Amino acid sequence: MSVSGVSASLTGGYVSGRATLRGTSGTAQASIAAAAERLARATAEVSSGKKIQRPSDDVVGTDKALELRRALAAEDRYARAAGDAISWLGTSDTALQRGTALLQTARQLAVQAGSDANSASGREAIATQIRGLRDDMLATANTTYLGRPVFGGTTGASVAFAAGADGVVQPSAGAGNPVSRTLAPGVDVRVDTTGTAAFGEGADSVFAVLDDLASAVVAGSAQSSAQLGRLDAALGRMTTSLADVGTRYARVQSSQSTGADRTLSLTSAQRGVEDVDLAEALMELATHEKAYQAALGAAAKVVTPTIMDFLR
Known part of the structure; x- marks a missing residue:
């Protein structure tokens, strides 16, 4: 073979080998990149405790997770509303x-x-006590919760009842409109x-x-007994209102219990969609670490050959 022929043969072999090496190197790099991506994802899952790092990881799971989060947010609003209702009703x-208790005390004083054994001064002292009970009753009727009178409905006034110039x-205004x-x-x-309804109105208040x-x-005694x-009628109205408040209070408590059960169920479902099984995630992390190290080891063996490798 001529020198030129040998030269051409060497050149062609070198070019062909270089092309093969380039392809092998590219494959090795792709393997490393893929292994590194799987390792990074496994590491992120273990460190965050979440299976879904971005929507593209699991489109269906992402939609389900968002739906569950919206449902949990709604349950949180209902829970806060129930807590507010409990406070309103408890205050009432x-x-x-x-x-x-004030009316019962007033009845005892009336008896x-x-x-007939009471003197004029004794009757005046009892009357003074009753007037004090009346003032206490007005303060009670104007009981507030967070600055709003609980017996005032949607009134914009600071009190549910007010005494006019004539006493x-x-x-x-607005005291009859409900708050729900x-x-x-x-x-x-x-x-x-x-x-x-609780305190009456007009001559029956x-x-x-x-x-x-x-x-x-x-x-005098006769008028007191009358x-x-x-x-008793006023006491009956107030007792009825008290029983009504108790009924609604129990209803809210029942709703709170049901809402807590719903929240627990939704939270469990959310964890099933979003959270990783830590033991399984750690096993996968170890597997991906080994795969990554293997890819690095394989790539390390891909070295650029010299011209002597093609002369052997």
């Missing part, structure tokens, strides 16, 4: 229990005043209590009854 319950107590809270889809519960009782006590029927 305490106020009505106090109002009931005491009905005795007559009247409900504020949504505890679940389609489940609304009224959280306030109608002031006039507890304020008018107590005012008249104080005047009757001063006038007010007992009105006191």
Whole structure:
């Protein structure tokens, strides 16, 4: 073979070998990149505890996770509404229990005043106590929760009842309009209590009854006894309102319990979609680490040959 022929043969072999080497090197680099990506994903899953790092990881799982998060956000709103309702109703319950106790005390005083043994000064002292009960009752009727009167409905006033210049107590505007809270889809519960239902209005209001009782006590025993029927009627109205508040309170508590169960179920489902099984994730991480090291080892053996490798 001529020198030129040998030269051409060497050149052609070298070029062919270089092309083969380039292809092998590219394959090795691709293997390393793929192994590195799998390792990085496994590492991210273990460190974050989440299976889905980005939407493209699991499109269906991402949609399900977003749906579950929206449902949990709604349950959180319902839970906060229920907590607010419990506070409203609890405040009303305490106020009505106090109002009931005040009326019971007023009845005891009315019975005491009905005795002929009371002197004029003694009757005046009892009347003073009753007037004090009337003032306490007005303060009770104006009980507030977070600055809003619980017996005032949607009134914009700071009190549910106010005494006019003539001393007559009247409900504020808007006191009859209800305040409600949504505890679940389609489940609304009224959280306030109608002031006039609990405390009456006009001549039948507890304020008018107590005012008249104080005047009757001063006038004499017969007039005091005549007010007992009105006191009992006022006490009945307040007791009815108290029972109604208790019923609604129990309903809200039941809704809270049901909502807590729903939240637990949704949270469990969310974890099933989003969270990794740590033991499984650690095994996968170890597997991908080994695969990455193997890819690096294989690539290390791919070295650029010299011309002597083609002469052998």
